[in-house]
Amino acid sequence: MLDDRKLAVLRAIVEDYVSTNEPVGSRALVDRHNLDVSPATIRNDMAALEEQGFIVQPHTSAGRVPTEKGYRLFVDRLSAVRPFSPAERRAIETFLAGAYDLDDVVMRTVRLLAQLTRQVAVVQYPSLTRSSVRHIELVPLTDRRVLLVLITDTGRVEQRAVDLPGQIGEESIMQLRAVLNACLDGRRLTELTAVVADLPARVAPAEQANAAAVFSVILETLVERHEERVVVGGAANLTAADFSRGLHEVLEALEEQVVLMRLLGESGDQAAVTVRIGSENDVQGLHGASLVATGYGSGDQALARLGVLGPTRMDYPTAMGAVRAVARYVGQILAGS
Amino acid sequence: MLDDRKLAVLRAIVEDYVSTNEPVGSRALVDRHNLDVSPATIRNDMAALEEQGFIVQPHTSAGRVPTEKGYRLFVDRLSAVRPFSPAERRAIETFLAGAYDLDDVVMRTVRLLAQLTRQVAVVQYPSLTRSSVRHIELVPLTDRRVLLVLITDTGRVEQRAVDLPGQIGEESIMQLRAVLNACLDGRRLTELTAVVADLPARVAPAEQANAAAVFSVILETLVERHEERVVVGGAANLTAADFSRGLHEVLEALEEQVVLMRLLGESGDQAAVTVRIGSENDVQGLHGASLVATGYGSGDQALARLGVLGPTRMDYPTAMGAVRAVARYVGQILAGS
DNA sequence: ACTTGGCACTCAAGGCCGCGGAGTGCCAGG
DNA sequence: CCTGGCACTCCGCGGCCTTGAGTGCCAAGT
Numbered sequence: 001m002l003d004d005r006k007l008a009v010l011r012a013i014v015e016d017y018v019s020t021n022e023p024v025g026s027r028a029l030v031d032r033h034n035l036d037v038s039p040a041t042i043r044n045d046m047a048a049l050e051e052q053g054f055i056v057q058p059h060t061s062a063g064r065v066p067t068e069k070g071y072r073l074f075v076d077r078l079s080a081v082r083p084f085s086p087a088e089r090r091a092i093e094t095f096l097a098g099a100y101d102l103d104d105v106v107m108r109t110v111r112l113l114a115q116l117t118r119q120v121a122v123v124q125y126p127s128l129t130r131s132s133v134r135h136i137e138l139v140p141l142t143d144r145r146v147l148l149v150l151i152t153d154t155g156r157v158e159q160r161a162v163d164l165p166g167q168i169g170e171e172s173i174m175q176l177r178a179v180l181n182a183c184l185d186g187r188r189l190t191e192l193t194a195v196v197a198d199l200p201a202r203v204a205p206a207e208q209a210n211a212a213a214v215f216s217v218i219l220e221t222l223v224e225r226h227e228e229r230v231v232v233g234g235a236a237n238l239t240a241a242d243f244s245r246g247l248h249e250v251l252e253a254l255e256e257q258v259v260l261m262r263l264l265g266e267s268g269d270q271a272a273v274t275v276r277i278g279s280e281n282d283v284q285g286l287h288g289a290s291l292v293a294t295g296y297g298s299g300d301q302a303l304a305r306l307g308v309l310g311p312t313r314m315d316y317p318t319a320m321g322a323v324r325a326v327a328r329y330v331g332q333i334l335a336g337s
Numbered sequence: 338m339l340d341d342r343k344l345a346v347l348r349a350i351v352e353d354y355v356s357t358n359e360p361v362g363s364r365a366l367v368d369r370h371n372l373d374v375s376p377a378t379i380r381n382d383m384a385a386l387e388e389q390g391f392i393v394q395p396h397t398s399a400g401r402v403p404t405e406k407g408y409r410l411f412v413d414r415l416s417a418v419r420p421f422s423p424a425e426r427r428a429i430e431t432f433l434a435g436a437y438d439l440d441d442v443v444m445r446t447v448r449l450l451a452q453l454t455r456q457v458a459v460v461q462y463p464s465l466t467r468s469s470v471r472h473i474e475l476v477p478l479t480d481r482r483v484l485l486v487l488i489t490d491t492g493r494v495e496q497r498a499v500d501l502p503g504q505i506g507e508e509s510i511m512q513l514r515a516v517l518n519a520c521l522d523g524r525r526l527t528e529l530t531a532v533v534a535d536l537p538a539r540v541a542p543a544e545q546a547n548a549a550a551v552f553s554v555i556l557e558t559l560v561e562r563h564e565e566r567v568v569v570g571g572a573a574n575l576t577a578a579d580f581s582r583g584l585h586e587v588l589e590a591l592e593e594q595v596v597l598m599r600l601l602g603e604s605g606d607q608a609a610v611t612v613r614i615g616s617e618n619d620v621q622g623l624h625g626a627s628l629v630a631t632g633y634g635s636g637d638q639a640l641a642r643l644g645v646l647g648p649t650r651m652d653y654p655t656a657m658g659a660v661r662a663v664a665r666y667v668g669q670i671l672a673g674s
Numbered sequence: 675a676c677t678t679g680g681c682a683c684t685c686a687a688g689g690c691c692g693c694g695g696a697g698t699g700c701c702a703g704g
Numbered sequence: 705c706c707t708g709g710c711a712c713t714c715c716g717c718g719g720c721c722t723t724g725a726g727t728g729c730c731a732a733g734t
Contacts, residue, residue, distance in 0.1 A: 025697050038707050043698070061697050061713045101497055135476045139488050149486065149494060151476050157486060157496045160438055235572060236588035251573035362726050375678050380727070398684045398726050 002052070006045045008035065010054055011078040014066050018313050021242070023063030068278040068312060071290070075275050075316050082321035092116075092325060096333050102126070102155045106231055109306065109330050114234025116322040119241070119310035120254065122293070124264055125229045126154050126303040126334065132188045136180045138214070143167045148217060152189070154303065154334065162217045164210045172207050176214065179203060193219060228304065230260040241311040249285035254309075259283055263291060263309075270295035270302035273320045278312045288312060292319040296327035298335035306330070339389075343382045345372065347391055348415040351403050355650050358579065360400030405615040405649060408627070412612050412653050419658035429453075429662060433670050439463070439492040443568055446643065446667050451571025453659040456578070456647035457591065459630075461601055462566045463491050463640040463671065469525045473517045475551070480504045485554060489526070491640070491671065499554045501547045509544050513551065516540060530556060565641065567597040578648040586622035591646075596620055600628060600646075607632035607639035610657045615649045625649060629656040633664035635672035643667070
């Protein structure tokens with residue numbers, strides 16, 4: 001039903017449309033790509049492709065434009081991820097290697113992705129759930145309030161103020177800190193729920209109430225409500241892409257952490273680069289946008305996800321290449337630190 | 338030269354233009370505001386105002402539009418900061434009071450400002466320079482690398498990984514930590530330069546090299562390069578404002594921390610609400626935009642600045658009211674925690 | 675000395691028309 | 705199954721006109 005040439009035609013249409021942003025006609029197609037057949041032949045193929053819903057014409061007597069289904073076929077079977085040249089790889093590597101901080105790594109990653117793809121970059125902070133506790137610190141703020149700081153082995157620092165039910169003194173804090181570090185150090189965050197349940201037994205009865213407050217905050221903040229921040233960059237690139245009227249909605253969506261989490265979250269295989277095209281992502285306000293994303297992590301486990309967001313007519317091979325390469329190097333950086 | 342009625346006319350023009358976004362003519366003016374004179378009279382006044390550069394007409398036979406000079410006069414002499422109703426104040430207060438975290442306070446502030454003004458909100462993190470050290474923590478990452486965490490009395494947590502010149506053991510870290518906390522606790526960040534200079538004397542000779550690395554990082558990161566982050570929110574509101582073609586530049590500017598710092602930084606009196614109109618802020622890409630900003634802080638000292646950014650034709654009285662009110666409440670929240 | 679109504683003038687915005695050109699679908703012949 | 709030819713469709717563009725909002729100016733009124 002779809003012979004090789006028809007597929008080649010579809011590929012050519014996608015490529016041309018992506019680069020010119022104008023409906024592509026049969027003549028232009030035979031010129032730019034060296035298909036050695038006549039425009040008329042191409043027209044027949046186009047008719048077939050249109051019948052099956054891979055392309056449409058905006059109006060009679062205009063060229064063809066790929067549909068979402070067309071893009072889908074393109075990324076699944078017609079395109080190769082564009083590999084990066086050694087020079088580019090080296091540039092990426094050195095740019096990321098300059099970071100001195102987890103925050104800095106994430107910031108640089110976002111900028112890099114945005115710049116490489118000329119799209120909006122979206123990077124999720126490395127997840128807490130797979131990392132383990134390196135250290136817990138308690139700092140008195142007032143006599144009924146302490147600051148809880150938790151440091152993970154991925155270098156992430158989580159902080160939260162805790163309001164206590166009763167007063168607390170310096171030595172009680174010392175004691176509590178000792179208990180916490182003794183029991184929680186080196187534990188996976190996912191184990192914490194179980195471990196924390198045993199803690200009250202190790203605390204002096206007089207301090208039970210205050211300790212309980214701290215414990216519940218640990219669980220609540222760091223485990224259950226693991227607020228995995230998503231950082232966005234390159235929003236300025238949206239103006240080039242012709243979202244025109246939907247731009248407002250896209251910008252709004254980009255400011256909602258929850259929406260971004262949903263967007264990135266929905267996908268199966270963590271290691272592979274996945275592509276969600278247009279309405280495939282059912283996230284509010286981001287129909288008409290495509291996401292190219294993948295997981296990244298320090299080992300072979302994915303810690304979090306990153307990707308780029310753009311109009312459906314985006315350069316998928318390049319985007320996929322950039323996402324894959326950046327994810328790989330960020331992983332290395334994180335593993336090395 | 339400018340009698341009272343002419344000023345009233347200018348005020349009316351600004352108000353109408355801001356709310357309708359269309360050049361305002363003499364007839365519309367006498368209708369909407371109850372100036373009891375005829376349109377012809379207004380026209381004469383308009384001619385005078387135009388001659389002095391407060392208004393212009395986009396083309397012959399269109400209504401008048403305020404110039405930057407016109408807006409300037411408006412905010413300086415013709416407008417009153419719009420006060421907030423008690424109900425609004427309470428809403429602001431409770432919204433901000435819900436925060437449990439410095440990060441959370443800043444995030445909520447940004448959202449709140451953006452929502453109140455329907456403009457882009459810009460909030461600078463409370464400055465380090467005026468706060469003092471609450472606690473310093475050193476956490477081993479590898480045997481040649483430690484994580485330095487510094488907690489300030491404003492609840493801010495700064496972190497940075499330090500690469501050491503030599504290996505370091507658990508007990509050396511303990512010792513170093515003790516020295517650091519003994520000497521730096523409670524000190525103003527601005528004093529640190531002097532205090533740190535005395536530190537090497539207190540460290541065992543064998544540890545000098547490693548200790549020096551840590552000290553220099555403390556100074557470098559936390560004092561000299563006090564990277565005062567600026568958080569932006571409500572970018573989606575830019576689409577409503579008709580920046581039309583400059584939108585790209587504005588979005589780009591908003592992603593550059595340095596640009597934002599310059600933008601907020603430039604102003605004299607910290608406590609007052611200041612307005613920079615259009616080309617008055619000579620920051621790259623933000624001509625055609627106005628900034629309404631003020632300092633905020635926990636005491637009477639300003640810790641940092643916040644404000645809103647919008648098109649020159651923005652609702653200054655409301656923006657100024659919102660900025661002032663929010664700054665006040667954020668200050669209270671910070672003082673209380 | 676201001677204010678006012680009247681009047682002529684200007685000019686952007688919008689609707690209409692006609693044209694050129696790109697692109698298509700179809701058909702008949704290779 | 706490919707190809708050239710042909711008739712057809714329709715978008716985009718420029719020109720033209722009309723409309724209406726708004727102005728500037730002037731002469732008369734208070």
